[in-house]
Amino acid sequence: MADPTKSKIDEPTGTPTMGHEWDGIEELDTPLPRWWLWTFYACILFSLGYVIAYPAWPLIEGYTKGALGWSSRGDLAKEMATQAAKVAPIHRAIAATPIDQLPARPALMQAAVDGGRAAFKVHCVQCHGSGAAGSKGYPNLNDDDWLWGGDLATIEKTIVDGIRNPDHAATRLSIMPAFGRDQLLQAAQVDDVVAHVRTISGQQRGDAASQRGAQLFADNCAVCHGPAGKGNRQLGAPNLTDGIWLYGGDGDSLHQTVWNSRQGVMPRWGDRLDAATVRMLAAYVHSLGGGEAAPVMAVDNVAGEASDARP
Amino acid sequence: MTTASLSLYEKRKGVYPKAVDGFYRRLKWAVMAVTLAIYWITPWLRWDRGPYAPDQAVLIDLAHRRFYMFAIEIWPHEFYYVAGLLVMAGVGLFLVTSAVGRAWCGYACPQTVWTDLYQHVERWMDGDRNAQIRLDRAPWTAGKIARRVAKWSVWLVIAFGTGGAWIFYFADAPTLQHQFWTGTAASVAYATVAVLTATTFILGGFMREQVCIYMCPWPRIQTAMLDEKSLVVTYKHWRGERRGSLKKAQAQPDAFGDCIDCDQCVAVCPTGIDIRQGPQIGCITCALCIDACDKVMGQVGRPRGLIDYCTEDDANAEKAGRAPRPVLRSLLHVRTLVYLTLWSAVGAAMLFALGTRTRMDISAQQDRNPVAMRLSDGTIRNAFTVKLRNMESRPRPMRVTVEGLAGVSLWTDRDGRADARAAIDTVVPPDSVAKLRLFLAAPAHGPLRQDFAFTVRATDREGGADREPAHFERLQ
Numbered sequence: 001m002a003d004p005t006k007s008k009i010d011e012p013t014g015t016p017t018m019g020h021e022w023d024g025i026e027e028l029d030t031p032l033p034r035w036w037l038w039t040f041y042a043c044i045l046f047s048l049g050y051v052i053a054y055p056a057w058p059l060i061e062g063y064t065k066g067a068l069g070w071s072s073r074g075d076l077a078k079e080m081a082t083q084a085a086k087v088a089p090i091h092r093a094i095a096a097t098p099i100d101q102l103p104a105r106p107a108l109m110q111a112a113v114d115g116g117r118a119a120f121k122v123h124c125v126q127c128h129g130s131g132a133a134g135s136k137g138y139p140n141l142n143d144d145d146w147l148w149g150g151d152l153a154t155i156e157k158t159i160v161d162g163i164r165n166p167d168h169a170a171t172r173l174s175i176m177p178a179f180g181r182d183q184l185l186q187a188a189q190v191d192d193v194v195a196h197v198r199t200i201s202g203q204q205r206g207d208a209a210s211q212r213g214a215q216l217f218a219d220n221c222a223v224c225h226g227p228a229g230k231g232n233r234q235l236g237a238p239n240l241t242d243g244i245w246l247y248g249g250d251g252d253s254l255h256q257t258v259w260n261s262r263q264g265v266m267p268r269w270g271d272r273l274d275a276a277t278v279r280m281l282a283a284y285v286h287s288l289g290g291g292e293a294a295p296v297m298a299v300d301n302v303a304g305e306a307s308d309a310r311p
Numbered sequence: 312m313t314t315a316s317l318s319l320y321e322k323r324k325g326v327y328p329k330a331v332d333g334f335y336r337r338l339k340w341a342v343m344a345v346t347l348a349i350y351w352i353t354p355w356l357r358w359d360r361g362p363y364a365p366d367q368a369v370l371i372d373l374a375h376r377r378f379y380m381f382a383i384e385i386w387p388h389e390f391y392y393v394a395g396l397l398v399m400a401g402v403g404l405f406l407v408t409s410a411v412g413r414a415w416c417g418y419a420c421p422q423t424v425w426t427d428l429y430q431h432v433e434r435w436m437d438g439d440r441n442a443q444i445r446l447d448r449a450p451w452t453a454g455k456i457a458r459r460v461a462k463w464s465v466w467l468v469i470a471f472g473t474g475g476a477w478i479f480y481f482a483d484a485p486t487l488q489h490q491f492w493t494g495t496a497a498s499v500a501y502a503t504v505a506v507l508t509a510t511t512f513i514l515g516g517f518m519r520e521q522v523c524i525y526m527c528p529w530p531r532i533q534t535a536m537l538d539e540k541s542l543v544v545t546y547k548h549w550r551g552e553r554r555g556s557l558k559k560a561q562a563q564p565d566a567f568g569d570c571i572d573c574d575q576c577v578a579v580c581p582t583g584i585d586i587r588q589g590p591q592i593g594c595i596t597c598a599l600c601i602d603a604c605d606k607v608m609g610q611v612g613r614p615r616g617l618i619d620y621c622t623e624d625d626a627n628a629e630k631a632g633r634a635p636r637p638v639l640r641s642l643l644h645v646r647t648l649v650y651l652t653l654w655s656a657v658g659a660a661m662l663f664a665l666g667t668r669t670r671m672d673i674s675a676q677q678d679r680n681p682v683a684m685r686l687s688d689g690t691i692r693n694a695f696t697v698k699l700r701n702m703e704s705r706p707r708p709m710r711v712t713v714e715g716l717a718g719v720s721l722w723t724d725r726d727g728r729a730d731a732r733a734a735i736d737t738v739v740p741p742d743s744v745a746k747l748r749l750f751l752a753a754p755a756h757g758p759l760r761q762d763f764a765f766t767v768r769a770t771d772r773e774g775g776a777d778r779e780p781a782h783f784e785r786l787q
Contacts, residue, residue, distance in 0.1 A: 289724065
């Protein structure tokens with residue numbers, strides 16, 4: 001504490017001292033610089049205003065909201081709204097353009113692919129992976145093998161209606177029987193069918209088992225997979241002769257597939273996402289390298305007649 | 312509180328340089344005219360580059376990331392040319408310092424040139440040194456205020472012209488000028504002009520020599536680089552001392568040197584120093600004191616050169632009564648030659664690089680997710696993003712092929728695998744980078760990681776080619 005009676009003036013600086021001394025060292029009672037003091041008062045004033053204007057004090061439940069009503073969540077909402085307004089015209093244009101006409105408008109197509117890439121990262125990567133490379137049971141969307149078809153319109157329909165949605169009439173639906181579990185085939189017969197499938201896909205040479213399997217295949221499998229095992233996209237039946245296996249092409253995996261059947265599902269995105277987003281996703285998936293051209297009209301008609309003729 | 316006995320701040324002493332004429336003054340006029348002309352005229356020079364590139368001879372096009380300098384166009388990835396120019400500028404300053412001392416400071420530095428210009432305006436409007444001193448000390452009457460306002464207005468016009476000219480280096484000058492006056496230019500243009508106008512006005516009108524003495528690092532660097540072979544403005548004290556008025560010297564010729572203590576060297580100095588105190592950091596070697604002293608020596612009938620450009624070696628030789636080295640010898644000493652060699656080598660290397668650089672190239676980036684995947688026919692597909700760069704200002708047809716990968720077929724994302732082929736042809740727009748997404752399919756049998764290369768060849772008459780190593784990856 002400064003003792004006023006002991007206080008004296010320090011000669012070299014002309015400043016009063018605090019009046020105490022340690023080992024001959026005295027402390028100057030230098031007043032605060034005015035600019036510092038005024039800055040300090042200004043800071044106090046500013047903080048008072050700040051506390052009133054902005055969220056500041058934590059309460060038991062919640063916090064003081066501040067007179068301006070600012071919040072970082074509100075900022076985010078504003079930014080999201082701004083962005084949505086910015087892309088709205090593009091989304092409207094995409095939603096208004098039938099997907100098979102998108103490629104004729106390259107700029108719009110590019111916008112759709114870019115938008116689809118972003119939407120894919122949000123909605124699809126959980127199953128198909130961030131690079132759309134899929135994994136066991138989840139198709140790789142980069143390749144040229146399609147269960148239901150790889151042209152733009154077909155991809156879009158698959159996304160809109162989903163796969164094996166029990167509450168949706170238009171969903172992609174194919175039910176492969178569980179041949180072993182439901183005792184349609186004996187274990188040995190399943191092995192024979194597997195041997196046949198591995199033969200037609202070029203993974204092993206034909207032998208007695210595969211020859212027995214060929215007949216079983218013709219009786220049980222060809223109705224969907226076709227007599228040559230080439231599959232049928234109308235039914236979502238995979239091509240069994242190519243190099244791509246959704247659940248694995250080795251003997252054990254195939255045995256399990258035939259024994260238990262496989263019934264992968266995909267949500268129907270048509271009632272979760274707006275039309276533009278679904279269209280953009282289809283454009284993006286189509287752009288990954290395996291996209292196919294739309295089937296030629298004539299072929300379409302033939303297919304249409306065929307399906308009409310069936311019932 | 313009392314004021315501290317030691318003052319850390321020195322109040323500026325007024326500097327009112329007197330008008331002077333002479334060889335060095337005329338040299339300074341010439342350098343000022345040339346440098347100011349370069350600064351103001353350069354952006355308005357045109358250079359035809361065809362329909363796809365701007366026709367401004369010197370243009371730093373930040374928006375499109377191009378730098379044009381007459382026949383040279385530099386892309387951001389060629390920034391090492393700019394680095395080379397900076398190296399040359401740096402070594403060039405060493406070279407100049409080593410050969411002729413602080414000639415940069417005295418003649419070519421913008422601070423010197425603009426301060427000089429401002430001082431001319433000042434002398435033109437307020438009169439010479441004595442009138443300026445009188446006016447400065449006079450009370451603030453209406454007349455003084457009017458004269459100050461007039462002078463500052465002229466300064467401001469020059470400052471505006473200086474700041475205004477700067478922006479024309481960064482955009483098409485005629486267009487930008489029109490935009491500038493019609494209020495449609497970018498706000499950064501107005502801000503730049505405002506800032507540079509303010510700095511020119513303040514640095515040239517008021518701070519002047521304080522920039523050189525207190526702010527600029529270059530005098531410190533230069534003083535460190537000066538040696539006994541450097542040209543500096545030297546007061547030959549062995550000849551001038553003991554100084555005394557003409558009257559005294561005539562009365563006692565043996566007791567006095569040539570300096571008649573007329574203080575003309577101090578009066579003309581733009582940084583307000585007294586060169587007779589020896590070399591000092593405030594001396595920018597503008598040599599105006601040489602002009603002033605030569606004139607006085609002529610008037611009193613003594614030989615010129617009492618104050619002169621002189622190296623320390625020569626000064627010592629002269630003091631000892633020996634002949635100084637010839638000027639050429641003192642210019643071409645070892646250090647100067649080393650700097651000259653270094654400077655020329657950098658310049659030659661850059662010219663060589665410019666002459667042999669290729670104006671097209673290819674780069675390829677492999678998709679990392681997925682890297683490799685199987686196609687239905689069992690082949691393996693890798694995907695690449697390939698960038699073709701066309702630095703010419705005209706469209707160029709290019710052909711991309713794959714080298715060293717047997718059985719490969721390639722297609723782009725614009726067509727399908729049905730169109731797979733051995734080479735991709737595309738036309739790259741002028742002065743731009745074309746991005747291609749390439750899919751490569753190759754047989755599944757082969758090394759897990761196989762080296763190959765993308766090659767690009769221009770298929771027009773001029774030709775040209777580039778190559779980018781890459782690797783193809785297969786699945787286990």
